[in-house]
Amino acid sequence: xxxxxxxxxxxxxxxxxxxxxxxxxxxxxxxxxxxxxxxxxxxxxxxxxxxxxxxxxxxxxxxxxxxxxxxxxxxxxxxxxxxxxxxxxxxxxxxxxxxxxxxxxxxxxxxxxxxxxxxxxxxxxxxxxxxxxxxxxxxxxxxx
Numbered sequence: 001x002x003x004x005x006x007x008x009x010x011x012x013x014x015x016x017x018x019x020x021x022x023x024x025x026x027x028x029x030x031x032x033x034x035x036x037x038x039x040x041x042x043x044x045x046x047x048x049x050x051x052x053x054x055x056x057x058x059x060x061x062x063x064x065x066x067x068x069x070x071x072x073x074x075x076x077x078x079x080x081x082x083x084x085x086x087x088x089x090x091x092x093x094x095x096x097x098x099x100x101x102x103x104x105x106x107x108x109x110x111x112x113x114x115x116x117x118x119x120x121x122x123x124x125x126x127x128x129x130x131x132x133x134x135x136x137x138x139x140x141x142x143x144x
Contacts, residue, residue, distance in 0.1 A: 025066035033070055046073045050083040053116055054136045081107050081118035082129055089120075089127045098123050104130070113139040 001007035007018040019027075029049075036044045051063055060077050067074040078086075084107050089095065096103055102121035109116045115138045119130040 022062050022065045022069060025063060026069035029066055029070045029072060033072060044072070046075050048076045048078055048083075049074055050078045050080045052114060052134070052136070053079040053081060053118075053132050054114070054134045079118075079132065081109060081116050081132055082127075084109070085118060085120040085122075085127055085129065089122050092122070095122050095124045098126065102126075102128070111139050112141050113137065115139055 001018055001020060006021055008021070008024055010017045010019060033044050033047075047067065049063055049067060051060060055063075063077060064074055085105070088105065088107070100123065102123045104119060104121050107118045107120065114134065114136045116132065116134040118132040121128045121130055
């Protein structure tokens with residue numbers, strides 16, 4: 001990029017274009033926003049975005065910048081595995097009561113090029129992330 005930042009070269013209609021990572025991410029968020037609005041039949045202005053737990057502060061700020069480009073008010077960035085655990089806790093009906101021993105569940109995400117694991121403790125209405133580990137370079141591609 002002219003400003004010294006990281007860019008992505010794209011050929012579009014026989015012309016070479018350079019886009020920042022934030023611009024490419026904003027393009028994806030634009031499509032997701034349009035899809036949500038079409039399904040909900042109303043405007044979407046607020047969102048929560050999940051990111052890999054190994055994202056650096058700079059990478060997280062980049063995602064927030066992309067949301068701002070699209071006009072989305074990002075209420076929170078959340079680790080992917082925490083988002084998965086939260087979804088589990090919301091829909092799981094048979095969790096122990098608050099005074100009982102929590103149920104410990106391990107969530108595993110092996111993607112193409114990264115691996116994340118989180119151990120979480122659940123009681124009704126409560127989620128506690130006990131620990132998270134990751135390898136940003138280990139994934140399914142290593143087993144093919």
